[in-house]
Amino acid sequence: MTSTLNKEEYTKLLAETLPRIIDTEIEHKRLLNEVDKLMDLGENLTDEQAEVLQLLVTLIEQYENKRYPMKAATPLDILHELMLARGLKQKDIVEVFGSKGIASEVINGKRSISKNQAKALGEFFHVPHTLFL
Known part of the structure; x- marks a missing residue:
């Protein structure tokens, strides 16, 4: 006081x-x-x-x-939230990943986001790429 x-x-x-x-x-x-x-x-x-x-x-x-503890968001959680906030579908970000298959695997959690993909996602969403690492 x-x-x-x-x-x-x-x-x-x-x-x-x-x-x-x-x-x-x-x-x-x-x-x-x-x-x-x-x-x-x-x-x-x-x-x-x-x-x-x-x-x-x-x-x-x-x-x-x-x-009400909050768990830390994973890179995939952040990707899903950004897509939802912008009304984007998987097809809208295929170019970031280079192929439909890789985009699908990442979005469905079967593949992690690489450093290059994190940089591309950061540029695409205009956010720090470190959110995706």
Whole structure:
């Protein structure tokens, strides 16, 4: 806590929001509602409110990371997501792979993406090629 905080105001906000380690979905929803109330203030947040907001967000992130862990995306997951986002079919990226057969094998997970293909995919999708390695 920084020394510029008004101790009485900060204590009052803590008493109102009652931040604590989240271990139930009910508590998660309650703290999300508290965050919404603070976010609605926008630029008008006091230093004390901003400090409580940061604390609540930290608690919520901790709970969500534990409760809903995300697995890292594989190069194939990224390729599928980029194709989906752009409405592309396999036939639309055959030129990147050089043949229908290789494109099919890569897209269906039967062949990994080579370094040259990763570079070509990076150029095609305008993203860093390292996403596909």
